[in-house]
Amino acid sequence: MSLRVAVVDYGAGNLVSIEQALLAVGARPALARDGEALREADAVIVPGVGAAAPAMSRLARAGLVDPLLRWIASGRPYLGICLGLQLLFDASDEDGAETFGVLPGRTVRLVDAPTLPHIGWNQVVRRRDHPLFTGIAQGADLYFVHSYAGVPEGTDAERMVLAETDHGARFASVIERGNVLGVQFHPERSAGDGLRLLANFARWATALSAGMGAQWAPVGAGGTGGSD
């Protein structure tokens, strides 16, 4: 039974690549345009590029913000890609938008960057191991395209950073806290290692789901009750 992945669609550009990359690693992607669409999913991916404020307002219009927050709070697998990672923090300096507030910290402009946006292949250097990196070399090149990155704060800040990347200064390129993963690069555009990482996410999410069994609360509009 392959993993059903809801790919959150809020009108932000190219979703063909992420959809096809998930198919290539044996998952079953489905575009999610409202909260109801999360009911059928085993894992959620929030992709996206661009600025936080328009993304938050489009997510709000689609009625997706609360379902996503409940999804994360329920302990189910979440992967944020690029903007989908940045949205996890409290707020973004890019346009002052308040974001999910799931992880303490802010999204800030890259400091000391020789070029901005940071576009291209750069090394992802891990600080600790995680199933997400299985079969991927330390310092592997993955594809980035962004000007801002999340900076975790608080007592857990150090622990949240799974990997870093250097573009003038080091920034967090992979974030983890329990069921929440975020990557600042684009695995769906990062050739073989990107597909490996998505395959690892699918395996990790499957294991996480299996471990949680039937204790999940449904995530639909009612929040409790239901029988999915």
Add this chain to the structure above:
Amino acid sequence: MLRRRVIPCLDVADGRVVKGTRFVDLVDEGDPPELAARYAAEGADELVFLDITAAPERRGTLLEIVERTARRAFVPLTVGGGVRSVVEMRDVLRAGADKVSLNSAAVADPSLISRCASRFGRQAVVVAIDARRVAVAGGAGAAEPAWEVVVRGGRDATGLDAVEWAQRAADLGAGELLVTSIDRDGTRSGFETDLLRAITSRVSVPVIASGGASEPDDFVRAVRDGGADAVLAASIFHRRIHSIAEVKRVMAAAGLPVRAVA
């Protein structure tokens, strides 16, 4: 460390890859997704499609090949040629492109750059600048090099200074500049590093060098002397004069950071 990118460019007309010196003597070279997948497997860091389809009613063909390419090649794809509105850009991105390059339409209406950047983020907006060298008299009799922006494959002059236009495009929201020397394009006489340097010293966005690639050493010079972040070439890859791997080997040997070919 950020890698310097090597980018093959595919000219596409009516859904087929064509070659020729820009718009004349076109020769059919095959299916774009097929060639794109081959280049991705050979180590291309990104791919660029330049759509030179003459008839607007054939644009649907482009969207179809963009989608087929996005489903086969898991590296970034930029599509340029004929995009004149936010809606057209949206359609190309939805089909599976990561970036769209704007050229004549941005020259005609620079606000297109800012409108596209605010809708899709500046990282999705590449402004392509075709530049031709013009001689202007400098102080004390010295002739300072200068370049003029040209459009329609070099047929129409615009009166815009290429370096000033590059600066303005970046200020308006271009996330990247694709700078082509029309004098060198198709000549295989090397990139115009003076032009590249004049622009890279003025803007902080990444610059892709284009026009004139012949030898792997030209790629080294575009980066080292021109300050380019990425280097684009067409014919030397299509005609298999040099492979992407060979170019990257020479760049690496010159001390430039490149992504290893798997």
